[in-house]
Amino acid sequence: MTTQRTRTTARAARSPFVFVLAALACAAALGWTYWAFVRTTTGQFADESAWQEAGVAAPDTQLPFLRFLDTLPAISVVLAAAAILFVVLRRQRYGAAVVAVAVVLTSNLTTQVLKNLVFDRPDRGVATLAFNSLPSGHTTLAASAAAAVFIIMTPRWRPFAAAAGGAYSVLAGVATFINLWHRPADVVAALLVVGTWTLIGGLIIMRTGDHWNRWEGFGSGWGSSRGWLVLCWILGPGGLLVSAVLYVSVQAAGPAAVPGTATVPLFFWWGLTWIVGVGFTLSGAAGWLFAAQARRAPATDCRR
Template sequence: MSSRQSTNSSTRQPRAARNPALFLLGSLLCAVALGWTYWAFVRTSTGQFADESAWREAGFAAPDSQQPFLQFLDSLPALSVLIAAGVILFVTLRRHRWPAAVIALGTIVGANLTTQLLKNFLLDRPDRGVPTLDFNSLPSGHTTLAASAAAAIFLVVTPRWRPLAAAVGGTYAVAAGAATFLNLWHRPADAVAAFLVVGAWTLLGGLLTMRFGNAWNVWDGFGEHWAASKLWLTFCWAAGVAGLALGVILYLYVQMIGPAPVPGTARIPLFFWSGLSMIVGVGFTLSAAAGCLFGHQARRREA
């Protein structure tokens, strides 16, 4: 009798990712936001002007930052692959999470392949009368690689480590996106689009990771471990919301007072600060949202 009750109790225990629709909806929202970013900052003259102005203003707003960021960008591909491969290999060999490792690698490949297809084959950059480069650069490949490497680590670690992984990985991804902007490799929208590509793939990969790794996607909730502290996600939310708010306010202010007639000739580089703020805002907001969703969708350990 007690064995039957125990079996029934175990049957009633919710699985990890008990609301798969949330992951699918989140992935869809990232895709929609990606499409809007492309339309707003590539297909329209106003968006092209703002994005191009931010890129040109970066050249004189932060000239001393380019050399160290160039060194960071040069090492970024190898560093991203090395970090992600090291963590995935450790988890696979020591914890025997083979499905999670395959899904994490698939997330990296899927995100980077999507970026290359979008940038080089599917999306174009129409002439809207803005003096700019005539080829499309959205999304950023370097930013996608860095963010997807961080996302892969986020997927394979246990729930207690995910809040920390979200904060550290988000910081790494934002630093990569900001570096491509400050070093004049990409416009702000390129980095934002890369975050959204990775966000969409991470949510799909996360759903599979939790369903195939139901046994180890379990925890006692936020605060059970120092890496599971809510402070990590609080930091991400604070940086993300502040970045988004500042970016939008600066953008609207420039539009209200009227931008400079030629991109990059403004006396105060407000488009630059708006673009940099948006990179910070989107990167950390996605990290915070992922940390919260994965935390609430992990199984709770039975008392």
């Protein structure tokens, strides 16, 4: 009886409604980002000002970021493919690999459909590009590759994967912004697209992976250190707070009459901290949610 009781563990993703609610919250945030920064005059002006100020505030960094962007698709595909092949060949988790591939494909397909078929960019009297560029395709590719690696990791590696994946996604998003490929809202929208599908795919993996989706809690190895998520929570909400203060300050002072002509590039710093804040907040939230919903392993279980 004691042995039987010891082997009894909670099922992974025992509260699937939390995943669904979080995915809906990401989708709602995506819709709000589009409405606030594409459909309104104030949002268009802020987004455009940040984009134009990026060319003035960080001109010397554009060439290194351009080189990074040129190699970004290859890097992202290699990272995701290597992780998925490891899971298939070494761990034989075929279902998890299929879901990870599906997260990458659906995220990128969603971005292209939204950008080219669903969303448009109305004329609000702001001097800007006439076509819609939200969400960012490059950011979606990078973030979805990081998400694929994150969701197929065993739970004891997910805290590290959340922080590393968040850093990679943020770096890709910042690169597209600083290199003047995309506005901040384009990058944030891409992160939210990937966040939505990551939560849906992660729920499927956790509900069908009880035999391996288990862990002994934070601190069972350096990859499962709680410090990785603490770092995400510092950079994420901290970045959002700074971006909110910058945005309110600029609006209160009254923006320049023409986008990008302000003497201090506060819109640029608003956009940069917004991207960092959203990227790491999503990473920290995903890392915490997946850890909280993982199947708890008894002391007699071996870690895999």
